[in-house]
Amino acid sequence: MSSPQSRPAPSFRCTDLAAGRVDGVPTYRVLVSSATRPARRGLPVLALAAGLLLAGCSAGADAAPEGHDHSGAVASVAGGSNGTYDGTQLATPYKKPQFTLTDSTGAAFDFTDRTAAGPTLLFFGYTHCPDVCPTTMADIAVALRQVDPAVAAKTSVVFVTTDPARDTPAVLGEYLHRFDADLLAPFVGLTGEQADIDQAQLSAGVPLAEENGQLHSSLLLLYGADDLAHDAFDAGNTPRDIADDLRLLAGAA
Numbered sequence: 001m002s003s004p005q006s007r008p009a010p011s012f013r014c015t016d017l018a019a020g021r022v023d024g025v026p027t028y029r030v031l032v033s034s035a036t037r038p039a040r041r042g043l044p045v046l047a048l049a050a051g052l053l054l055a056g057c058s059a060g061a062d063a064a065p066e067g068h069d070h071s072g073a074v075a076s077v078a079g080g081s082n083g084t085y086d087g088t089q090l091a092t093p094y095k096k097p098q099f100t101l102t103d104s105t106g107a108a109f110d111f112t113d114r115t116a117a118g119p120t121l122l123f124f125g126y127t128h129c130p131d132v133c134p135t136t137m138a139d140i141a142v143a144l145r146q147v148d149p150a151v152a153a154k155t156s157v158v159f160v161t162t163d164p165a166r167d168t169p170a171v172l173g174e175y176l177h178r179f180d181a182d183l184l185a186p187f188v189g190l191t192g193e194q195a196d197i198d199q200a201q202l203s204a205g206v207p208l209a210e211e212n213g214q215l216h217s218s219l220l221l222l223y224g225a226d227d228l229a230h231d232a233f234d235a236g237n238t239p240r241d242i243a244d245d246l247r248l249l250a251g252a253a
Contacts (some may be wrong), residue, residue: 016149085231085248086241094221096120097203101160101190104173109190111158111200111229112241116155119249121224121242124201124209124216126163127175132218132235134179137187139233143242151250153184160190160200162213167191181231224249 096112103109111122121140125133137159144152159176161167167175172189178186191197201208201217208217220233222245232243 046047086244087231087233087237092231094205096223096227099200101192104169104189106169115156119246120156122158124162125162126161127167127171128215137179139239142239144183146243147246151246157187162209162216164191
């Protein structure tokens with residue numbers, strides 16, 4: 001295997017973030033570097049540089065303030081294409097979190113229970129985000145149109161708001177319908193009390209959003225039937241990457 005290579009940080013407004021995990025507990029955050037994303041499987045593993053930066057999703061957010069570190073530990077995580085996934089291979093798989101929030105109909109949504117039927121894509125963001133959030137949702141929608149309809153129908157797409165003050169259930173429903181209108185399975189938008197949303201982020205292993213939710217992780221986690229995310233995506237990935245990895249999970253089920 002080739003030695004890990006250091007990559008410069010991407011120039012996206014929403015910096016791609018992951019959180020280190022030890023026994024399922026978030027311990028630190030690392031900056032996912034995706035300036036040069038592998039175009040196909042089998043390329044060398046990337047070195048994901050340790051960092052504590054969150055970049056804003058708001059227009060004109062050029063600075064990246066330091067975020068909260070859960071342990072003070074300096075860490076690095078190996079990731080990238082390892083011949084299995086087109087997304088980022090997570091060195092330590094992330095366990096599917098357990099939380100219950102409110103969906104766009106106003107009903108309680110138990111994340112673990114309601115996403116048990118097939119692959120699950122989980123993203124934290126907010127509806128007023130002008131760049132990474134809509135791009136991520138659009139990429140997912142394109143990917144789901146590329147896979148077998150049976151795979152698309154079993155795939156849960158869950159968008160958890162980091163801005164519950166503005167993202168009411170109705171707002172989330174209208175926003176996500178822009179992306180899922182012709183899909184077999186509608187996207188799920190979740191909101192709730194700020195404390196519950198914060199806990200959902202921590203249990204998923206992503207850093208807490210800041211500045212009223214406008215500084216948030218842009219990591220898209222993909223969970224399989226084993227309730228683990230071995231794979232994730234960032235702004236350097238394409239809809240084809242997502243579609244290919246969904247097919248892999250469907251074939252392994």
